[in-house]
Structures are given as structure tokens and as C-alpha cells.
Amino acid sequence: MLAWFHSAPAGLVSLLTAFMAAFVALAVVVLTQWILNRRQRAELLAKKLEEIYVLLNQAASDNIQRYQAIFAKLRNGAETSPAGLEPSAYHLDLHKKIVMYVRLYFPLLGPAHQHMFRCNNRISWIVHRLASGEQVEQKDVLEAFGAYGDSLRNLEQEIIDNKSLLVGDRAWPRRYKVANNHTPVPDTAEGLNP
Numbered sequence: 001m002l003a004w005f006h007s008a009p010a011g012l013v014s015l016l017t018a019f020m021a022a023f024v025a026l027a028v029v030v031l032t033q034w035i036l037n038r039r040q041r042a043e044l045l046a047k048k049l050e051e052i053y054v055l056l057n058q059a060a061s062d063n064i065q066r067y068q069a070i071f072a073k074l075r076n077g078a079e080t081s082p083a084g085l086e087p088s089a090y091h092l093d094l095h096k097k098i099v100m101y102v103r104l105y106f107p108l109l110g111p112a113h114q115h116m117f118r119c120n121n122r123i124s125w126i127v128h129r130l131a132s133g134e135q136v137e138q139k140d141v142l143e144a145f146g147a148y149g150d151s152l153r154n155l156e157q158e159i160i161d162n163k164s165l166l167v168g169d170r171a172w173p174r175r176y177k178v179a180n181n182h183t184p185v186p187d188t189a190e191g192l193n194p
Helices: 002-007 010-076 092-105 107-131 138-161 163-167
Strands: none
Touching: 010 092, 010 107, 010 138, 010 163, 092 107, 107 138, 107 163, 138 163
């Protein structure tokens, strides 16, 4: 190899050196841009993950108020209609925001979110039955709210356990941790006593 360098024309060695320097410079630019883009994406996703977490905390807080309104409805009978059983008691706007973030940015949270959504549907079914004057057993209400609370905690735990994976902060991939405190939720219509 050294013999070839000595026998090569003088301009060829400098040309080869220039090509190697240009290749290294280009590789450094590409690598730097990749790192910067990855960091910006991780910062954006971290903000979105924080927004989901805040929405989950709001859902938990709103759920306590909804629980109190439903129990007031059960105590007072079907004749009264507390404000907590208005259409806002279904929490559709809040869940639409959570669905948006999960679908657009964090599809790995999909199964935990779907479980939470099913639990909220069960509570919505109870709210609907109470608002229409039907009787609902206290056991069904407690099970529905317990399952929904568990699903909220599970989603929060998955966010905490998998933050670096969800925002793309890790150099090496790792296994996704699933929070497994899911309370089984029967189908909305079948889960309530007629």
C-alpha cells in the first residue's frame, strides 16, 4: 500500500485526502443534525406526555365530583337531577383530548387507553341510566368507578415507567412495561343489572 502511495502521481494523494476529509465533514454534519432532530423530538414528546399526565389528573379529579353527584342521585332518588349528571358528566371533551395525544404521539399507550375508555363508557352508561330515571345498584356504581380509577392509575404508571421509551430518549431500545392492575370490566350493557 505504501508503495502505491509513493508511485502515485502527486495530485492523486492530495485529491484522495480531500475526498476523505469531505466525507468525514459530511458524516459529522449528518450525525449532528440527526442528534439535534432527535433531541427536539424528545423535547416535543416530553411536553405532550406531560399534557396527557395533566389530563389524567384532571380526569381523576373530575371523576371524584362525578362519583359524588351519582351517589347524591342514588340517595335522593330518581326525582332529583343534580348538575353533576348533565352531559358534561360523560367527560367526552376530556377523553377526546386524551385520544388525540395517544393516537398522534403515543400509540404504545393504546391498550391502556382503550381499557380506560371502556371503563369510562361503563360509567357513562350508569350516568345515562340514572338521568333517564332507571335504578342502578350501588355495587355496579362502585365497581365501575373502581375500575375507572384503576385504569387511570395504570395509564399514569405506564407513562412513568416508559417515559424514556415514549419520548425516544433512549439510545438503545428496551421492553415496554405494561401496568397490569387492570380490573376486568364487563361489557357496558351486560355489566349492569337490568
